[in-house]
Amino acid sequence: MALLQIAEPGQSSAPHEHRIAIGIDLGTTHSLVATVRSGQAQVLNDEQGRVLFPSIVHYAAEQTISGEAAKAYLLTDPQNTIVSVKRFMGRSQSDIKFQHPYHLLGNDQQMPAFETAQGHKTPVEISAVILQQLKLRAEKTLAQPIFGAVITVPAYFDEAQRQATRDAAQLAGLNVLRLLNEPTAAAVAYGLDQQHALDHDQNYVIYDLGGGTFDVSILRFSQGVFEVLATGGHTALGGDDLDRLIVKWAKKQLNIEQLNDTEYAHFISAARQAKEALSQQQQVDLHILQHQLHLTRSDFENIIQIALDKTIQVCKRVLRDAKLTTNDVQAVVLVGGSTRSYAVQNAVEQFFAQQPLCSLNPDEVVALGAAITANQLAGNSQENALLLDVTPLSLGLETMGGLVERIISRNTAIPVTRRQEFTTYQDGQSAMLIHVVQGERDLVEHCRSLGRVILSGIPPMVAGQARIEVTFQVDADGLLSVTAKETSSGVQAHIDIKPSYGLSDADTERLLLEAYQFAEQDKQSRHFNETKLEAERELEALEQALNKDAHLLTNDQFNALNQAKLQLQNVLTQSDNATDIEAAAQQLKVHSDAFAATRMNQHIDNALKGTKLEDWSNSNQ
Numbered sequence: 001m002a003l004l005q006i007a008e009p010g011q012s013s014a015p016h017e018h019r020i021a022i023g024i025d026l027g028t029t030h031s032l033v034a035t036v037r038s039g040q041a042q043v044l045n046d047e048q049g050r051v052l053f054p055s056i057v058h059y060a061a062e063q064t065i066s067g068e069a070a071k072a073y074l075l076t077d078p079q080n081t082i083v084s085v086k087r088f089m090g091r092s093q094s095d096i097k098f099q100h101p102y103h104l105l106g107n108d109q110q111m112p113a114f115e116t117a118q119g120h121k122t123p124v125e126i127s128a129v130i131l132q133q134l135k136l137r138a139e140k141t142l143a144q145p146i147f148g149a150v151i152t153v154p155a156y157f158d159e160a161q162r163q164a165t166r167d168a169a170q171l172a173g174l175n176v177l178r179l180l181n182e183p184t185a186a187a188v189a190y191g192l193d194q195q196h197a198l199d200h201d202q203n204y205v206i207y208d209l210g211g212g213t214f215d216v217s218i219l220r221f222s223q224g225v226f227e228v229l230a231t232g233g234h235t236a237l238g239g240d241d242l243d244r245l246i247v248k249w250a251k252k253q254l255n256i257e258q259l260n261d262t263e264y265a266h267f268i269s270a271a272r273q274a275k276e277a278l279s280q281q282q283q284v285d286l287h288i289l290q291h292q293l294h295l296t297r298s299d300f301e302n303i304i305q306i307a308l309d310k311t312i313q314v315c316k317r318v319l320r321d322a323k324l325t326t327n328d329v330q331a332v333v334l335v336g337g338s339t340r341s342y343a344v345q346n347a348v349e350q351f352f353a354q355q356p357l358c359s360l361n362p363d364e365v366v367a368l369g370a371a372i373t374a375n376q377l378a379g380n381s382q383e384n385a386l387l388l389d390v391t392p393l394s395l396g397l398e399t400m401g402g403l404v405e406r407i408i409s410r411n412t413a414i415p416v417t418r419r420q421e422f423t424t425y426q427d428g429q430s431a432m433l434i435h436v437v438q439g440e441r442d443l444v445e446h447c448r449s450l451g452r453v454i455l456s457g458i459p460p461m462v463a464g465q466a467r468i469e470v471t472f473q474v475d476a477d478g479l480l481s482v483t484a485k486e487t488s489s490g491v492q493a494h495i496d497i498k499p500s501y502g503l504s505d506a507d508t509e510r511l512l513l514e515a516y517q518f519a520e521q522d523k524q525s526r527h528f529n530e531t532k533l534e535a536e537r538e539l540e541a542l543e544q545a546l547n548k549d550a551h552l553l554t555n556d557q558f559n560a561l562n563q564a565k566l567q568l569q570n571v572l573t574q575s576d577n578a579t580d581i582e583a584a585a586q587q588l589k590v591h592s593d594a595f596a597a598t599r600m601n602q603h604i605d606n607a608l609k610g611t612k613l614e615d616w617s618n619s620n621q
Helices: 067-076 123-142 159-171 182-190 239-253 261-277 297-303 305-321 342-352 365-377 505-517 519-552 555-574 578-608 613-619
Strands: 021-025 030-037 040-043 056-059 064-066 081-083 113-116 119-121 148-153 176-181 202-209 214-222 225-234 283-288 291-296 331-335 386-390 395-399 403-408 416-422 431-438 448-456 468-474 480-486 492-496
Touching: 021 123, 021 182, 021 365, 030 123, 030 365, 040 365, 056 067, 056 123, 064 067, 064 123, 067 081, 067 261, 123 159, 148 159, 148 182, 148 365, 159 176, 176 182, 176 365, 182 202, 182 214, 182 225, 182 331, 182 365, 202 305, 202 342, 214 305, 225 305, 239 261, 239 291, 239 297, 239 305, 261 283, 291 297, 297 305, 297 342, 305 342, 331 342, 331 365, 395 468, 403 416, 403 468, 431 480, 431 492, 448 480, 448 492, 519 555, 519 578, 555 578
Parallel strands: 021 148, 148 176, 202 331, 225 386
Antiparallel strands: 021 030, 030 040, 056 064, 056 081, 113 119, 202 214, 214 225, 283 291, 395 403, 395 431, 416 468, 431 448, 468 480, 480 492
């Protein structure tokens, strides 16, 4: 009789080859952890059977309380009870403009720290507490050590916010296999590659409205590959903002101007309960302290219409980026707890003219997709589908004249490596400053600075002879590293871009909208700067030539050349019109070209001086 090999749930038939990997949805209001067991992705629950872990941390003087147990302190001790910490991740003090009950420490350009009963706590430390609890839940449920984790982030998280998330995971003792965009995780969970026939490309929209962030991504499945065609969103738009709109409405109804921290906590709690109830009911009563208000579903839709309009505007822009229309979309997937709202579902259905997919629990779908991806990265799955995410904003560096040279364009599939050669601007230049920027505009002043690195030790050469190879590398997590290398000497410099804070919601919107709004203006500005820079180079080269060979010119030639040179210099200082500069440069070119020809003839005469005709004849034999 032959033996039949079996395995325990969650293990392969060769247990020593199976690695336990988890997927974590680090959410603004709730977080989840999931894994793949017996070939099926499932969310892990606690002892009471709850799968949602409230993203709340309470700092008492003697202990740290998190999750469900911390909710009790929201109303009694709001200053020491941190909620929605995701909205503070990778952000600077000046970026945080929404109301909150916390005392934040740090200057305007730093990621803030919360002043608590246990001292200063950063958003990274607080997020690490949440991640650690999810890790402990997984270890207890699976009774095995965790090999690694895939952690999801909003697709619109920038470099700083992604790095802060990775730092929090490492602080929690997790081996990060990948940071995965939340919309991409949702596509994996739905198995969209299995939903339709594979004889032609399929386009999917992932509409992700969570507690604190909003993302829209368009994915295309083609020949076994998932590719994110375009992505967009708000880093600060979600269920929390819908709650704040209800609070604003309630204050107006009750004629209240200001709320203290305790009153605000009661108002927010009542608003959240009303919002959730209206997903099932036509009307609800709000009981806030000694007040009572009546809210209908119709009133609720009017209250949050401004937020819904913002999400639809993002949908339009992302479709335009992908060069698609709503008719090209095969399915729309709803993700995030806020999409339970009837008003949200109705707005999405009207815009896309089709009923969105919501068969999977919108709270769980991201964690399930992260678990499937983690299982693949741990080597436990033989799935053939690939995932290609994209860069949310363009990456480039500053060149002379304050111009941006774009190295990696937005919506480029990652991981990606791009190289480009640059050269020196001045004779004998021995160092170069590499200024890395992010944004869609043509001038550095309109983009966001990510970091600087100095390449020193460049051998002194004539301007334009050095060859500086600059490499931009974005890994699968969307994190950027930049290397600059002088090819002849081999000297190089390297920087991992780790900004101290992320983009504000206003900055995120501005970087993209201004790219469209000022496209023509940017084109003209770039043309003017390039024309001016080229003219300055011509003047500098002419000055060096005159210092050496001015004696070759007659007085009339010298005066004509000098007059044209002065005219160009005056135009450069007085005019902001590229056409004026081009005209003056062309007038100078007439005289400078004649001077260049004279110089060349003189140099040829000097080279041939003393050479006999028979020397040339002998050399050709």
